Amino acid sequence: MIVAELEVFHSRPVAPTRRVAIGHAQLPMDPPPGYGAVLLSAIAATFAPMLVxxxxxxxxxxxxxxxxxxxxxxxxxxHRFQQDRIGLTRSTHRLMVEGPRLRFRIDKGTGTPEQFLLAVAYACAPMAVADRAAAIAAINVGVAWRGALDGRFVSRVLGGSTHAAMPALAMSDPVGWAMRILGIETDAKVSKVAVQRRFRERLRDAHPDHGAKNDGAAERIADLAEARRILLA
Structure with a gap:
């Protein structure tokens, strides 16, 4: 499922004039920074190292x-930024939800790093002030990033509040995700005492010292800790 998308129109590298325009922009920013800012940051992270x-x-x-x-x-x-897309080549960048995970589809195509970085910046211009600030902050994270577009990257864009393998649901519905992780009915009203109790029970079940598998234990425990943090906030 596509959760964020940016369509970029650009001149070909051999064209005598250098131009860039923005097409369809599906950049949701709620809850902040949202899928939109994560995608913009990923595009910046991909092309910023190639910028002269x-x-x-x-x-x-x-x-x-x-x-x-x-x-x-x-x-x-x-490059010149313009509204007219006639005669320009299209590239499309997407952020997808595949199962519980986020996946990036960055179209390197025939565009240049300058064109894609400009599109990322200009895509923020029409946003509301608060959304624009969040998007620019995410782009700056991407510009400085050196590494794969993995869970660590997403966590960094989100301010480090979630662990490296954060599922997509934790972004779109953090409270619902947290309740599912702790095994609490999503329509139930729970106290802080109940959250702590469920956390301890699930932590014991997830810990290798109590018979759980070592494989993936760190991620399971990190999920539980993040779920507790969300529900106790």
Missing amino acids: PELADDYTKLLRQIDRGQRIAQPRLR
Whole structure:
């Protein structure tokens, strides 16, 4: 299932003029930072390491200007941003939910790093102020990231509040996810005492010292700890 998508239209590398435009943008930001910001951050993480060093400062400045809602002078990163998509090539980046996990589909296609990074930045411009700030913060995380687009990356974008293998449901419905992890009926009203009791019971069942399998134990225990944190917050 597609939970976030950004369609980018761009000139071909051999074209005499360098242009970029945005097509369909499905970038949900609720609950913050939302699937939208996670996708934008992943695109930035993919292409920022390929950006030529002399353009890096201009990109940082562009993000700051968009965050502040300022007028953006053209061109940026040697490209012009436009609304017209005629004659441009399309690339599509997606964030998918596959089972309980998030999967990125980053289309490297024929576009350049500059074009995709510009699209990520300009996609934030129409957002509400708070959403735009959250998206820009996520993009900055992506720009600085060096590594795979795995659970650790998602956790970093989300501020480190969830463990490396965080399921997609924990983003879309954190309370519901937490109750399922602890084995609590989702329509039940539970006290903090009950949450602590269920946490201890599930922790004992998940711990290798009590007969649970070593394989995946760390993730199960991290899930339980995060579920408790959510319900006690």
